[in-house]
Amino acid sequence: MTDLYANTTPGLSSPAVDGTMIVPSDAGDLSHVTRAVYVGTGGTISAQLASGAMVTMAGVPGGSLLPLRIRKVMATGTTAGQMVAFW
Numbered sequence: 001m002t003d004l005y006a007n008t009t010p011g012l013s014s015p016a017v018d019g020t021m022i023v024p025s026d027a028g029d030l031s032h033v034t035r036a037v038y039v040g041t042g043g044t045i046s047a048q049l050a051s052g053a054m055v056t057m058a059g060v061p062g063g064s065l066l067p068l069r070i071r072k073v074m075a076t077g078t079t080a081g082q083m084v085a086f087w
Contacts, residue, residue: 016086024075024083032087033071039064040082046074 010017016035033050042062048054050069060066060080073083 019084019086022073022083022085024073024078026075029072030070030085032085033069034085034087035067035069036086037066037068037070037073038084038086039066039080040084041080043079043081044077045080045083046077048072048074 008014012035018032020031022030022037029048037045039045039060040062042060042064044056044058045060046054046056047068047070050071052071054074056077057066062080062082070085
């Protein structure tokens with residue numbers, strides 16, 4: 001398949017080029033700092049942002065696409081599920 005944008009340098013406003021399911025963990029970072037996070041099942045997300053700041057987001061609705069640069073999603077305090085990291 002032809003990719004017309006294969007030689008274009010991606011920026012933060014570009015569409016994501018890869019992704020993976022998020023497994024919340026108090027110990028391990030995600031494989032990549034995200035560009036966005038899809039939330040399949042709503043709830044609370046406790047996360048560490050790319051800056052190192054810790055945040056807790058309550059009442060995140062299922063089906064949300066959050067444009068956040070996240071390095072870690074904590075198991076403790078996270079009730080949202082079926083999350084996908086995009087970068």
